[in-house]
Amino acid sequence: MPEPFIPNAAELVGWRKSTYSGNEAGSCLEVVDARPGVIAVRDSKVPAGPALLLSASGWTSFITSLKEDVAPSRA
Incomplete structure (x- = not known):
C-alpha cells in the first residue's frame, strides 16, 4: 500500500456507516471495504x-x- 491515506475521501464511492460507530450525535465513522485487503x-x-x-x-x-x-474498568 503506497500511501496510508487519501487526501480527498470523496474520491471513493460506497461509503457506509461502520457497524462499530456509536449512536452518539455527530460521532460517525464511515468505511469503504469493497477494495480487497484495504479498508x-x-x-x-x-x-x-x-x-x-x-x-x-x-x-x-x-x-x-x-x-x-x-x-x-474491571479493577
Whole structure:
C-alpha cells in the first residue's frame, strides 16, 4: 500500500456507516471495504477530508483498541 491515506475521501464511492460507530450525535465513522485487503475510513462530518487506508489486520487492531478504551474498568 503506497500511501496510508487519501487526501480527498470523496474520491471513493460506497461509503457506509461502520457497524462499530456509536449512536452518539455527530460521532460517525464511515468505511469503504469493497477494495480487497484495504479498508478506507473517514469522518462522516468531513466527507471531502482525508481517509485513512488500513489493512485488514490494521482494521482489526484499530477496532480492538477502541473496544478496550470503551470497556468498563474491571479493577
